[in-house]
Amino acid sequence: MGRFIARRLLQGIVLLFLVASVVFVLGRLTGNPADLMLPEDATAEDRARLIASLGLDGPMHIQFARFVGNALQGDLGTSIRMRQPAVDAFLSRLPNTLALIPWALLLAMAVGIPLGVVAALNRGRFLDRAAGTAAVLGIATPNFWLGIMLIFFFSVELGWLPSGRMGGPEHYVLPVITLGTFLTAGFMRLTRSSMLDVMESEYVKLARIKGLSETIVIWKHCLRNALIPVLTLWGVFVGNLITGAIVTETVFAWPGVGRLTYEAVIYRDFPLLQAVVIMKSILILSVNLVVDILYAYVDPRIRYS
Amino acid sequence: MSSDTVLEVRDLATHFHLRRGIVKAVDGVSFTLKRGEVLGLVGESGCGKSLTALSIMRLLPKGGARTVRGQILLDGEDLLARSPREMRDLRGSKISMILQDPQTSLNPVFTIGEQLREAIYRRTGGSKAEIMPEAVEALRRVEIAAPESRIGQYPHQMSGGMKQRVVGAIAMCGAPQVLIADEPTTALDVTIQLQYLKLLQRLQRETGMAILFITHDFGVVARLCDRVAVMYAGRIVECGPVARVFERPAHPYTKALIASVPKMTGAAGRLTTIEGQPPSLLDLPPGCRFAPRCAAADDRCRESYPSSFDIETDHTADCWRLEAR
Amino acid sequence: MRRMPWIPAVIIAVIVAMALLAPLLAPHDPIDQTLKDKLLPPYWMDGGDSKYILGTDAFGRDILSRLIYGARVSLIVALLALTAGGGVGLLIGIVAGYLGGFVESVLMRLVDAAFTFPAILFALLLAVTMGQGLGTLVIAISLLLWASFARVIRGEVLTLKQRDFVALAKVRGCSTPRIMLTHILPNVLNTFMVLVTLNIGVVIIAEASLSFLGAGIPPPTPTWGLMVSEGRGRIADAWWVSLIPGIAITLLVLSVNLFGDWLRDRLDPRLRQL
Numbered sequence: 001m002g003r004f005i006a007r008r009l010l011q012g013i014v015l016l017f018l019v020a021s022v023v024f025v026l027g028r029l030t031g032n033p034a035d036l037m038l039p040e041d042a043t044a045e046d047r048a049r050l051i052a053s054l055g056l057d058g059p060m061h062i063q064f065a066r067f068v069g070n071a072l073q074g075d076l077g078t079s080i081r082m083r084q085p086a087v088d089a090f091l092s093r094l095p096n097t098l099a100l101i102p103w104a105l106l107l108a109m110a111v112g113i114p115l116g117v118v119a120a121l122n123r124g125r126f127l128d129r130a131a132g133t134a135a136v137l138g139i140a141t142p143n144f145w146l147g148i149m150l151i152f153f154f155s156v157e158l159g160w161l162p163s164g165r166m167g168g169p170e171h172y173v174l175p176v177i178t179l180g181t182f183l184t185a186g187f188m189r190l191t192r193s194s195m196l197d198v199m200e201s202e203y204v205k206l207a208r209i210k211g212l213s214e215t216i217v218i219w220k221h222c223l224r225n226a227l228i229p230v231l232t233l234w235g236v237f238v239g240n241l242i243t244g245a246i247v248t249e250t251v252f253a254w255p256g257v258g259r260l261t262y263e264a265v266i267y268r269d270f271p272l273l274q275a276v277v278i279m280k281s282i283l284i285l286s287v288n289l290v291v292d293i294l295y296a297y298v299d300p301r302i303r304y305s
Numbered sequence: 306m307s308s309d310t311v312l313e314v315r316d317l318a319t320h321f322h323l324r325r326g327i328v329k330a331v332d333g334v335s336f337t338l339k340r341g342e343v344l345g346l347v348g349e350s351g352c353g354k355s356l357t358a359l360s361i362m363r364l365l366p367k368g369g370a371r372t373v374r375g376q377i378l379l380d381g382e383d384l385l386a387r388s389p390r391e392m393r394d395l396r397g398s399k400i401s402m403i404l405q406d407p408q409t410s411l412n413p414v415f416t417i418g419e420q421l422r423e424a425i426y427r428r429t430g431g432s433k434a435e436i437m438p439e440a441v442e443a444l445r446r447v448e449i450a451a452p453e454s455r456i457g458q459y460p461h462q463m464s465g466g467m468k469q470r471v472v473g474a475i476a477m478c479g480a481p482q483v484l485i486a487d488e489p490t491t492a493l494d495v496t497i498q499l500q501y502l503k504l505l506q507r508l509q510r511e512t513g514m515a516i517l518f519i520t521h522d523f524g525v526v527a528r529l530c531d532r533v534a535v536m537y538a539g540r541i542v543e544c545g546p547v548a549r550v551f552e553r554p555a556h557p558y559t560k561a562l563i564a565s566v567p568k569m570t571g572a573a574g575r576l577t578t579i580e581g582q583p584p585s586l587l588d589l590p591p592g593c594r595f596a597p598r599c600a601a602a603d604d605r606c607r608e609s610y611p612s613s614f615d616i617e618t619d620h621t622a623d624c625w626r627l628e629a630r
Numbered sequence: 631m632r633r634m635p636w637i638p639a640v641i642i643a644v645i646v647a648m649a650l651l652a653p654l655l656a657p658h659d660p661i662d663q664t665l666k667d668k669l670l671p672p673y674w675m676d677g678g679d680s681k682y683i684l685g686t687d688a689f690g691r692d693i694l695s696r697l698i699y700g701a702r703v704s705l706i707v708a709l710l711a712l713t714a715g716g717g718v719g720l721l722i723g724i725v726a727g728y729l730g731g732f733v734e735s736v737l738m739r740l741v742d743a744a745f746t747f748p749a750i751l752f753a754l755l756l757a758v759t760m761g762q763g764l765g766t767l768v769i770a771i772s773l774l775l776w777a778s779f780a781r782v783i784r785g786e787v788l789t790l791k792q793r794d795f796v797a798l799a800k801v802r803g804c805s806t807p808r809i810m811l812t813h814i815l816p817n818v819l820n821t822f823m824v825l826v827t828l829n830i831g832v833v834i835i836a837e838a839s840l841s842f843l844g845a846g847i848p849p850p851t852p853t854w855g856l857m858v859s860e861g862r863g864r865i866a867d868a869w870w871v872s873l874i875p876g877i878a879i880t881l882l883v884l885s886v887n888l889f890g891d892w893l894r895d896r897l898d899p900r901l902r903q904l
Contacts, residue, residue: 015743026755140883142835144842145858145876148865152873156866200367202409208364209404210424210475211397224414236745243748247839251862265754266844273758277751288746300459301413 008292012285019281023274024067028060076278077271081263086275090257094279096166097249097256101241103176108183108237113230115184116191117223120199131188138185143244147178147251164253179248183237190233194226201225228299235288242280311515312338312361312400312483317375319353319360321368326587330356332539334375338483343509343516345526345547347562348536351583354519355405357536358485361517362402363392379483397427401481405488407468411460417444417471418456424478443474448504466497470504477508484509485517490525502529523566527551532619535559538583538594545620555622557599593624601626635892638885645882648701656695657683661850664690669868687857687871688864696852697878703853704882707767708833712826715772719779720815720822726780727787728810738784744777750839757845767846771836779825786818824897827890831883838879854879 034051042050051057054077070076077086119131154174155163162171198204199222207221245258253259257276264273296302315335321328331353338344348354359365360372363384377384379400384392404410412420421440422433429436437456444452447470460468469489476484486505490498506529509516518530526533526547534544535556543556554560561579581598584590593611596602606625614627648655668690673680684693726737753770760766790796791814799809840846841855849856854875861871 015746018743019747022752023755026752026759029759136884136887137880140831140835140887141880142838142842142855142858142876142883144839144855145872145879148858148862148872149876152865152869156869202404202406203412205364206404206410206472206475207412207423209362209396209402211393211395211427211479212423213393216423221412221415225412228414239746239748243750246750247842250843261751261754262843265758268758270758273755277755280751281747284746284748299414301461 004296005289005293008289012289016278016281016285020068020071020278021064023277024064027270027274028063071278076275079264079269079272079275081267081269082272086272087279089260089272090276090279093255093257093260096254097242097245097258099166100172100175100179100245100248100254100256101238103172104180104183104241104244105237107176107180108187112184112187113191113227116188117195117218117226119188119192120195121218123196128192131192135185135188138181138188141181143178143182144247144251146181147174147248150174150178151251164251166254175248175252175254178251179241179244182244183240186233186237186240187230190230191226194229195222198222198226228295231291231295231298234294235284235291238287238291239284242284309339310337311340311380312517313376313378314357314361315376315378317357317360317372317377319356319365319370319372321370323369328586329539329589330370330586331360332589334536334539334541336534336541336544338515338517340482340515341509341513342531343518343529345530345533346517346519346536347521347523347526347533349521349583351586352536353539354521354536355487358402358487358517358519361485362396362400363387397424397481398479399481400483400485401476401479402485402487403469403472403476403489406492407465407472408492410472411468413460416457416459417463421456421471421475421478424475428479443478444471446477446508447471447474449474466493466501469493469501473501473504473508477512480512481514483515483517485519487519488521491520491522498525505529523551523563535562538589539586540594540623542595542624543620543622545616545622549617549620553616555616555620555627556595556624557601557626558595559622561598635888638888641881641885642889645701645878646705648698649705652699652702656692656698657681658692658695660691660696660699660852662691666690669864669871671868672870684874685868685870687860688868691852693857693871693874696857697854697875700852700854700857700875700878703847703851704834704837704879707764707771707837707847708830710764710768711771711775711833711837712829714768715775716779716822716826716829718772719776719825720783720818722776722780723783724787724810724814724818727784728791728806728814734784737780741777741780741784744773745781749774750836753836753840754843754845757840762845762848764847767837767840770840770845771833774832774836775829778829779822782821782825783818786821787814790814790817820897824894827886827893830886830890834879834883834886 034047034054034056038047038050056063074087075085078084079086079089082089115131115134119128122128151163151174154161161173165171199218204217204221207217212221242258245256246261247258248254249256249258250262257280261273261276261280263269264276314337317331317334318329319331321330334353334357336344336346346354346357356365356370361377361384363372365372372385375385379395384395387395411417418437418440421443422436425431425436425439425443429439440456441452444455449455449467449470455463455467460471463471469492473489489505490501493501502525505516508514516529518525520526530547532545533547533550534541535550535558536542537558543550543554543559550559551563554563558579561577565577565579567576579598584594584597590596590607592605592607592609593599593602596606599606603625611623611625612628613621613623615621616627664686667679667682667686668688670682670686671678672685672693673683678685682692682694684697686692687696722737722741726734726741749770752773756766756770756773760769796809796813799813804813837846837853838855838858841853842859844859846855847853857875858872858879861868861873861875865872
């Protein structure tokens with residue numbers, strides 16, 4: 001198991017390096033990144049000074065080395081607008097986003113998985129079609145619009161829930177629903193197709209031959225196996241949540257890293273955006289690693305090979 | 306129904322209702338299984354053997370399959386008249402089944418011990434601690450070495466032969482009166498096959514259970530079975546004691562089958578085959594289903610389905626050619 | 631679902647018509663500001679004006695006209711992104727699948743990496759560095775697509791290259807590029823089209839999201855995502871500005887998904903597994 005972890009860790013580092021390289025290149029695609037940070041009326045000397053101070057002069061490989069060197073020391077640039085190290089800005093906001101994500105994931109699983117099981121059990125009948133339609137609707141509705149409409153209904157018109165900002169439990173309701181809807185549909189579809197596959201297995205037939213009750217056959221023998229593919233996608237799902245948070249936090253004025261990303265885009269704060277992308281990549285890689293380890297634990301076939 | 310018959314199947318028919326038509330996969334199958342005997346059910350792939358077994362267990366696959374007529378009398382009671390609940394109670398206790406592919410019959414995410422425990426629990430109840438010794442004993446009975454160490458293992462950690470023994474152990478947990486074995490050795494290595502058959506034989510003699518042994522392998526039938534039923538295109542065409550069916554096959558299909566088995570003795574030559582293909586189950590001929598491939602077939606054979614004729618005691622075949630006698 | 635889903639088909643047809651015939655259908659110029667007419671509700675409500683059927687936004691621009699022109703953007707971007715992203719994915723899939731070995735390893739590793747990291751982030755980065763515009767947007771959305779295309783196509787190619795007609799071509803002395811082009815490519819087109827139908831919805835939502843975040847086509851060009859964003863600030867008293875374009879997006883993606891499902895089912899039920 002230790003070797004497995006070590007190998008995945010190494011893969012993660014290589015991927016991270018790849019990401020950093022891509023970010024580096026993207027930043028220099030259309031000239032010197034310093035140009036993005038200069039006001040309109042900057043003079044040539046201003047420009048030269050900025051470039052030197054940021055270490056953006058010199059040949060590419062030197063720049064890259066500087067970039068990586070700084071990164072390893074935890075320096076991913078300074079936000080233009082906020083005038084603080086980008087990493088600090090990110091880390092200070094991160095807990096707020098992390099407060100939101102687990103709830104969305106929980107909602108998606110609590111609603112999506114049972115729906116998927118019900119749909120699979122009632123294949124082709126009304127319940128299946130209804131669940132399927134709900135799922136397609138969940139996927140088709142853009143989450144930024146959903147959030148705005150929810151605010152309109154529950155906050156503006158009905159006044160039941162607050163329209164944004166972080167706070168007590170009532171502040172969590174709408175953002176979690178917005179963030180989790182797309183994912184719920186995904187869980188439902190995946191569980192359904194996975195269950196359908198598993199339900200035809202020979203070992204399910206054997207469970208019935210043993211005379212086990214239908215409840216046990218479905219919820220113990222089928223679901224346990226059907227959830228394995230779902231688990232492998234957890235990494236992807238969390239990745240979706242992290243990006244989904246960009247829009248959700250923006251709509252609900254939630255002070256997390258998603259909103260930070262939005263601000264970096266709107267204000268063309270390139271150093272901040274660069275840092276955000278790299279930090280988020282680290283986050284996603286970590287989650288994927290944890291998921292892989294969990295997967296090995298859940299599927300005994302992987303564990304013992 | 307005499308008291309020494311434990312399972313009697315009368316005119317069983319299971320059809321698949323598909324969009325393109327009705328596939329009559331099992332179409333009027335009748336046989337009896339006596340207590341303590343081993344009946345072989347042979348036929349080529351696709352003749353309906355497995356589906357017959359599933360019909361008896363009432364575990365038809367999803368997708369349009371329905372048992373449309375017949376009676377399945379287990380100890381005198383018709384299984385087709387039972388409620389799902391009653392049927393469930395019977396499965397695993399009075400009647401049980403071994404599936405063909407050991408690689409897929411066991412649930413990969415549960416230990417062997419857990420899968421055995423489920424089966425034992427149904428019969429005796431009890432806590433995990435109470436049941437485990439029984440589980441170990443069940444493994445020992447199917448000749449698995451060091452059963453205590455195997456209890457905590459997962460299926461993928463075992464060989465195919467061992468897995469199939471576990472499947473056998475699970476099937477026997479409820480001390481069934483009837484065991485249906487659906488080609489249990491087909492997926493095993495040839496060297497393991499023999500061991501497994503010997504195991505089955507021993508278990509059968511110890512418990513006195515009746516076995517319906519489904520296979521396409523005549524060698525296995527010769528070794529294990531008391532009687533044999535030959536199946537073709539959804540019906541049984543011949544049935545009788547093994548020795549007699551082998552020495553004096555009555556139905557042209559049986560004759561052809563036996564002739565096509567390569568012989569170990571005598572001169573080597575070309576292998577005999579049976580000309581043609583089995584009929585499509587969507588579009589069955591009105592008469593004998595083997596007629597298109599039968600050298601001795603005449604118009605009557607093609608037009609009406611042959612009745613059953615007794616060749617000698619307890620040996621019947623469905624063929625018009627036998628009417629004269 | 632045997633019968634063709636009429637409603638989704640009609641919706642798609644209407645929106646395509648909107649896109650193609652925008653200049654003919656739109657009652658007003660979409661970017662023409664008439665500030666005295668700003669924030670008028672749809673005509674069936676109090677204060678509405680039949681001149682502006684669906685009302686106006688904060689700059690007095692007709693919502694219906696902007697909606698119609700917005701359809702253009704959505705469909706053009708979808709078309710371009712699917713061609714570019716799908717095309718690149720197709721190419722990489724064929725090359726990786728057919729050549730195998732080291733090339734395949736490297737390319738598939740790249741695909742795995744692309745799957746791990748959310749492309750939206752790179753899209754945003756692109757928008758900031760390269761500036762907003764159609765080109766940036768198309769490249770950004772293509773980044774979302776290419777990996778899934780590449781992976782599926784490569785799988786297809788792996789099975790294809792075992793087939794006899796490929797061996798025959800090799801025996802006849804066909805060069806590798808020629809085999810890939812004339813033998814492999816036509817046979818994966820079916821799968822390619824299926825992937826395209828599966829991803830239209832994804833692309834439309836991606837474009838809308840990027841527009842909403844201010845990383846799409848810059849104003850004053852009307853795009854549905856941008857319209858939703860513009861209406862956000864006045865949601866309390868002018869909810870129609872955000873509601874209407876959002877409904878359009880949802881309806882289009884819904885229709886495309888439902889119709890696409892039916893189409894795939896019709897063509898080959900086996901493809902459902904995709």
